[in-house]
Amino acid sequence: MPDVVRLGIVGTGSITLRGLLPHLTMEDVQDRVRVTAVCDPVVERAQAAAAKFGVPAAYASMEEMLEAGDVDAVSIASPIGFHFQQGMLAVEHGVHVHFNKTMTTTVDEADQLIARAAEKGVKLVSSPGEMLNPRLQAIKALIDQGALGTLTWAVTGATFGRYHENEARVRHGTDPLSNVNPAWYFRRPGGGPLYDMTVYGLHAMTGILGPAKRVTAFSGVRIREREFQGQMLPTDMDDQTLMVLDFGDAFFAFVYGVAAGGLPNMGRPLIFGTRGVINGDTLNGEPIDFPGREIAQQYGYTATLPHVVGKHREMEEAHVYEDVMQLVDWIREDKPTVATAEHARHVIEIIDAAYRSAETGQAQTLRTTF
Numbered sequence: 001m002p003d004v005v006r007l008g009i010v011g012t013g014s015i016t017l018r019g020l021l022p023h024l025t026m027e028d029v030q031d032r033v034r035v036t037a038v039c040d041p042v043v044e045r046a047q048a049a050a051a052k053f054g055v056p057a058a059y060a061s062m063e064e065m066l067e068a069g070d071v072d073a074v075s076i077a078s079p080i081g082f083h084f085q086q087g088m089l090a091v092e093h094g095v096h097v098h099f100n101k102t103m104t105t106t107v108d109e110a111d112q113l114i115a116r117a118a119e120k121g122v123k124l125v126s127s128p129g130e131m132l133n134p135r136l137q138a139i140k141a142l143i144d145q146g147a148l149g150t151l152t153w154a155v156t157g158a159t160f161g162r163y164h165e166n167e168a169r170v171r172h173g174t175d176p177l178s179n180v181n182p183a184w185y186f187r188r189p190g191g192g193p194l195y196d197m198t199v200y201g202l203h204a205m206t207g208i209l210g211p212a213k214r215v216t217a218f219s220g221v222r223i224r225e226r227e228f229q230g231q232m233l234p235t236d237m238d239d240q241t242l243m244v245l246d247f248g249d250a251f252f253a254f255v256y257g258v259a260a261g262g263l264p265n266m267g268r269p270l271i272f273g274t275r276g277v278i279n280g281d282t283l284n285g286e287p288i289d290f291p292g293r294e295i296a297q298q299y300g301y302t303a304t305l306p307h308v309v310g311k312h313r314e315m316e317e318a319h320v321y322e323d324v325m326q327l328v329d330w331i332r333e334d335k336p337t338v339a340t341a342e343h344a345r346h347v348i349e350i351i352d353a354a355y356r357s358a359e360t361g362q363a364q365t366l367r368t369t370f
């Protein structure tokens with residue numbers, strides 16, 4: 001077991017520049033993890049990121065990075081359509097993997113990855129590790145104790161809006177670190193609001209309520225092109241999906257990933273029962289108690305995650321840093337995590353099944369649990 005995990009980062013776009021590199025190059029974590037390499041096909045971006053954050057090596061491809069042999073683990077932060085192939089490549093090299101959501105786009109790919117990683121003794125951690133959050137753990141405990149009576153239905157979802165076209169500092173400049181084009185978010189495979197955004201609510205919902213049993217959905221493309229810096233970016237991946245999950249025994253959930261417009265005042269997730277409702281951090285309008293509640297009020301929920309301490313609390317995208325540190329602890333101390341590949345696979349199956357349901361007009365029975 002290495003004392004200091006040597007980490008490579010695959011893709012030096014928005015989340016790497018705003019989240020992974022700022023957190024993982026902070027002084028306080030250098031005794032546990034060191035970013036030793038980055039790679040990006042836009043090699044000037046990889047080089048500029050390496051120079052800015054003091055990373056020793058920058059490569060044009062993941063293959064070159066792995067061949068150089070200076071990484072024990074990678075964090076994959078490329079467009080989602082590459083994650084399966086790149087995850088398999090790391091596994092074949094015996095390199096541990098953290099996936100920035102989503103791990104793969106289909107359940108069959110997730111099966112292959114998990115099986116091969118087990119054969120190779122490789123550890124997989126998949127974002128988003130929502131159930132690391134003390135607020136969601138407290139909600140799960142309340143529900144398990146019967147605070148909502150008999151559960152009746154639940155809601156979660158997310159809205160693309162123009163978030164990725166407008167991301168601060170990385171999309172609208174002229175140099176390689178500030179001109180990252182978000183076109184892939186709207187293309188197949190891997191684009192669309194479900195894999196990128198609704199995935200958070202689905203992790204939280206299934207983390208609290210357990211695995212779903214069936215899915216049915218409508219889905220399609222509503223906004224066919226999006227303006228970005230004077231060009232029109234085409235959309236061929238569905239940007240509108242409304243689905244219903246069946247948890248069994250007539251307990252259902254409504255889940256959406258849409259181009260614009262969200263439900264008002266919706267916590268992540270909203271859960272109803274015969275004795276009331278959990279919304280955000282309230283039970284029937286009263287605050288829920290959880291460890292770090294005061295910290296959350298000051299800095300937000302991510303500041304209550306176990307590794308998000310000190311300066312990390314004030315920095316953006318601390319949840320991705322937390323998930324990487326879950327892998328680091330697992331490698332160094334053999335400490336397992338709840339941000340498992342199996343949980344990610346179940347969420348991926350829900351999304352994959354929603355698209356299949358929309359195509360076929362048939363409800364899909366789910367086969368995975370976690």
Ligand SMILES: NC(=O)c1ccc[n+]([C@@H]2O[C@H](COP(=O)([O-])OP(=O)(O)OC[C@H]3O[C@@H](n4cnc5c(N)ncnc54)[C@H](O)[C@@H]3O)[C@@H](O)[C@H]2O)c1
Pocket residue numbers: 010011012013014015016039040041042045062076077078079080082100101102167180181182184195196317320
């Ligand atoms: N942007 C966010 O707010 C955010 C937050 C959390 C997680 N994420 C996740 O992080 C991942 C990356 O998102 P992003 O917003 O940083 O994307 P981005 O478009 O900003 O950057 C992607 C980078 O990957 C590079 N790239 C393209 N093909 C590649 C390949 N084959 N190998 C390596 N690199 C390649 C691109 O050149 C670009 O630099 C996604 O999985 C996303 O869901 C994003």
